[in-house]
Amino acid sequence: MFSSCLPWKTLLVISLAVLLAGFTEMGAFASLSECKSATIDDVNGSLQKYSKCLPEMIAKGEKDSINFLAWRLQETLDLLRPVQEQFCKQLSPCPRPVAPKNGGLVCVTIDSTQYCKPMCNKGYDFEFLRSSRLYETCGNATGFSWTTQLVGGKALAVCNPSEVAISGAKSAYFPSNSSCVHTLAFPESQGEQLDIFLKELAEQGMDGSGRDQGADCIICGY
Template sequence: MFSSCLPWKTQFVLSLAVLLADFTENRAFASLSECKTATINDVNESLEKYSKCLPEMIAKGEKASINSLVWTLQEALDLLRPVQEQFCKQLPPCPRPVAPRNGGLVCVTIDNAQYCKPMCNKGYDFQFLRRSRLYEVCGNATGFSWTTQLVGGKELAVCSPSETAISGAKSAYSPSNSTCVHTLAFPEAQAEQLNIFLKELEEQGIDGSSRDEGADCIICGY
């Protein structure tokens, strides 16, 4: 695991930067044949290799090389994020909801309606009061548009910097040791958040027995 003293996004950025720096130093960029046999797991294993010594190695890095590597990382993320979105099965003709930056959405589809619960990461709170507004919905009953408080129709919430989290329900905030992106990386954490949401929907009289399990999804904002 990455060092707990650094924010998750920073840890990831620096880990990949170190990985790429190692390639640069040895002029060992992957050849086309190597790319054909490599997997995402290979990249993950390489990142883990450097995680423990990461802070010390980055402290010795040069400004120009770090800036260049961060750019390379951004290029990689620009490729990965659209692929992540494709993992989420969208209910037509509802528009794909936009997750809040510094947070995300937990979504399920039941009886031809999609329910999404906005969540904020630690250190952020909702821009509007949401204590009694646990989720937003899109389906036949809403004319296949989202019941959002915001102008535009797709953005379901805004997570703004805040020392206190008081605008939403207790379950609408990521655990203190996690973020939406962290949750998305671990199947067990995803299942926990989905089960919490399904229980909350059941408590509000929404029967989840006809839920489309293939449409269960967590979407993170960037």
């Protein structure tokens, strides 16, 4: 699979550049009739077609065209991220947790309590020591507020640039050939991280029989 050998930022450019090719300055498709019959699978097919040559095309691009593309990408990301958040079922009245930039959260809900495990991408480490603090919780026992080492109540962790990853548990880092965004893109990778977290909760005596599987979620920080 071509996506496994390219940095996620490059893949993001690949994914969005084709999508944005027909956009006008107002952020809409140049011809609405052209996109009415289009599907996500159509877009993915185009991405695969251009995946190998587009990075080279970008490298040869002129300053103005690169700057224009960067603006388009940012506008599109601003549209996509709220949609991604809607895929995560939030336990009410707990506030939606804020995932660490350069990392993410793996979240499950068991017996009306939400558990979120902060994770960092490769090249980053936690700001605070978390080796014995695998996850944060929100539920009736916490007054429906998040347990966190940070001020503010919603941000559950911070991932800072680091050549070594020593502040968290071994499982609190995304694989070296992946990232939170990459994991989120593939159901198999999502399932693997969720299974790891559920096993860790079980090892700590957590009974998973009351788990709301519809609330399983991975949230990436931006």
